[in-house]
Amino acid sequence: MNAAPQKGSPAVEVEHLTVRFGDHLALEDVNLTVPAGAFVAIVGPNGAGKSTLLKVLLGLVPPSSGRVRILGRPTDGVDPRRIGYVPQFKTLDRTFPALAEELVASGLRRAWPGRLTPAERARVRAALERVGAGQLIGRPVGRFSGGELQRVYLARAFVRRPQLVMLDEPATGIDVLGEADMYRLLEDYQRETGATLLMITHDWEAAYHHATHVIVLNRRLIGFGPPERALSERCLREAFGHVGHAHGFAMVLEGERRA
Amino acid sequence: MLEVWSLPFMQRALLAGLVMALLAGYYGPFVVQRGLSFLGSGLAHAAFGGVALGLLLGLEPLWVAVPFTAAVALGITWVRERTHIRGDTAVGIFFAFSMALGIVFLSLKREYTAEAFTYLFGSILAVAPADLWASLALLALTALTLPLWGRWAYATFDRELAAADRVPVVLDDYLLAFLVALVVVVAMKLVGLLLVAAFLVIPAAAARQWARTFLGMVVGAVLVGTFSVFAGLLISYGYDLPSGATVVLLQAFVFTAAALVFRRAS
Ligand SMILES: Nc1ncnc2c1ncn2[C@@H]1O[C@H](COP(=O)(O)OP(=O)(O)O)[C@@H](O)[C@H]1O
Numbered sequence: 001m002n003a004a005p006q007k008g009s010p011a012v013e014v015e016h017l018t019v020r021f022g023d024h025l026a027l028e029d030v031n032l033t034v035p036a037g038a039f040v041a042i043v044g045p046n047g048a049g050k051s052t053l054l055k056v057l058l059g060l061v062p063p064s065s066g067r068v069r070i071l072g073r074p075t076d077g078v079d080p081r082r083i084g085y086v087p088q089f090k091t092l093d094r095t096f097p098a099l100a101e102e103l104v105a106s107g108l109r110r111a112w113p114g115r116l117t118p119a120e121r122a123r124v125r126a127a128l129e130r131v132g133a134g135q136l137i138g139r140p141v142g143r144f145s146g147g148e149l150q151r152v153y154l155a156r157a158f159v160r161r162p163q164l165v166m167l168d169e170p171a172t173g174i175d176v177l178g179e180a181d182m183y184r185l186l187e188d189y190q191r192e193t194g195a196t197l198l199m200i201t202h203d204w205e206a207a208y209h210h211a212t213h214v215i216v217l218n219r220r221l222i223g224f225g226p227p228e229r230a231l232s233e234r235c236l237r238e239a240f241g242h243v244g245h246a247h248g249f250a251m252v253l254e255g256e257r258r259a
Numbered sequence: 260m261l262e263v264w265s266l267p268f269m270q271r272a273l274l275a276g277l278v279m280a281l282l283a284g285y286y287g288p289f290v291v292q293r294g295l296s297f298l299g300s301g302l303a304h305a306a307f308g309g310v311a312l313g314l315l316l317g318l319e320p321l322w323v324a325v326p327f328t329a330a331v332a333l334g335i336t337w338v339r340e341r342t343h344i345r346g347d348t349a350v351g352i353f354f355a356f357s358m359a360l361g362i363v364f365l366s367l368k369r370e371y372t373a374e375a376f377t378y379l380f381g382s383i384l385a386v387a388p389a390d391l392w393a394s395l396a397l398l399a400l401t402a403l404t405l406p407l408w409g410r411w412a413y414a415t416f417d418r419e420l421a422a423a424d425r426v427p428v429v430l431d432d433y434l435l436a437f438l439v440a441l442v443v444v445v446a447m448k449l450v451g452l453l454l455v456a457a458f459l460v461i462p463a464a465a466a467r468q469w470a471r472t473f474l475g476m477v478v479g480a481v482l483v484g485t486f487s488v489f490a491g492l493l494i495s496y497g498y499d500l501p502s503g504a505t506v507v508l509l510q511a512f513v514f515t516a517a518a519l520v521f522r523r524a525s
């Protein structure tokens with residue numbers, strides 16, 4: 001199988017994607033094309049199908065109908081080393097005995113390490129250092145704070161130098177990295193590698209400021225495009241329903257635009 | 260004390276016990292970390308159903324128990340994968356079902372079935388050469404799976420991350436359940452149905468308390484198992500105690516000591 005990058009192809013192509021769980025419709029006829037090098041924020045209410053969309057792209061959930069290609073290939077034809085994934089931290093099994101260096105090395109090996117080779121340890125150390133977590137290398141992940149986990153999982157995703165990075169609410173729920181720090185890390189990585197980033201977030205304002213594209217999702221695709229267009233009051237109201245927030249946010253953006 | 264080990268039956272018991280310690284130390288951490296601790300005793304009861312069927316048919320019980328238990332292990336895994344029923348419930352259902360089958364089979368035989376009782380309590384001091392060969396064969400089969408250890412451990416840590424990296428997690432669930440079933444059948448002959456689960460669970464759980472890595476947990480479980488077999492056989496010989504039970508008591512002692520020494524930090 002030829003795993004060479006498909007130059008010029010979009011990072012993600014989704015055509016008429018529908019996903020059903022039993023009789024529950026999680027995604028309905030979603031169409032979008034993400035150009036390579038984009039920084040995409042995915043927003044939408046709880047249960048909107050945001051995680052499901054990432055899982056389809058990762059090959060974890062099969063489409064009920066429709067077609068998905070990433071990096072120019074069908075999901076099962078892509079070398080997983082070209083994809084980085086930062087899952088929601090709430091899935092972490094804190095009872096599993098694991099050191100930070102092992103967690104990061106699992107991103108290199110695509111298997112759990114018994115012992116690391118010196119070459120692996122050097123790459124793991126470099127990956128942890130670039131996210132400001134070099135001092136965590138030999139520590140057990142079971143006792144990490146949210147912010148520490150966030151850095152270690154970012155290092156795990158970056159260590160394989162992926163061309164497409166998907167992050168599921170990397171900034172939600174726990175005491176997190178200074179948000180500015182996290183966006184700086186993501187943007188540094190992107191500048192260096194030209195990778196495409198897809199990030200689920202609940203923070204519209206951060207999405208507005210950092211993303212090149214925003215996907216507004218609520219089972220159907222409600223908006224997709226540059227932040228100032230996708231995060232319009234109309235789209236947010238359609239996706240989230242509650243008028244107050246959407247209107248408030250639109251006012252904030254309006255104010256910023258004028259200033 | 261050393262002349263004990265010149266007795267042929269003690270040598271066989273020690274060899275069988277050490278093979279079990281290796282096997283249980285290798286699979287136990289997967290069983291414990293996957294939340295399948297109950298699977299060991301469930302499969303032992305299933306194995307008892309297989310033994311009873313073998314006795315009823317007049318076949319060598321082990322050769323019926325092996326496929327029977329393996330089938331139950333795959334059935335439990337199938338229920339876990341395909342339904343919304345929790346793993347412990349799936350185990351509980353199969354466990355009761357096969358035990359009930361075993362009781363019915365034994366009653367159909369209408370003869371005194373003393374042999375069935377050796378499976379309840381085990382007989383490590385009366386290990387037959389066939390049982391020894393069976394456990395060595397299982398050890399050899401297990402050695403062939405060493406290249407899979409990394410992906411099994413990966414999926415044990417986080418099934419979704421492993422699946423995203425194209426680890427065949429469902430296939431591996433079946434494979435692990437199948438191999439654990441074989442360990443349980445072989446161990447049942449040695450330590451008995453009632454204590455089989457202890458071998459899979461206690462050494463791994465003890466080692467979890469000090470291990471910082473999953474590999475360390477495996478090594479620790481093997482060491483706890485080896486120590487318990489060695490010391491348990493000596494003590495049971497010296498004080499004329501049931502050997503399987505003495506070994507398990509020592510495992511529990513190590514577990515408790517570890518719990519007292521290695522309190523959870525934070
Ligand atoms: N494996 C699954 N089986 C059944 N229903 C699911 C599964 N995964 C997600 N769902 C359902 O699909 C909907 C979308 O879920 P999800 O993609 O996790 O939403 P979001 O990430 O936007 O909060 C929810 O109603 C959820 O309950």
Ligand SMILES: [Mg+2]
Pocket residue numbers: 050051052168
């Ligand atoms: Mg989600």
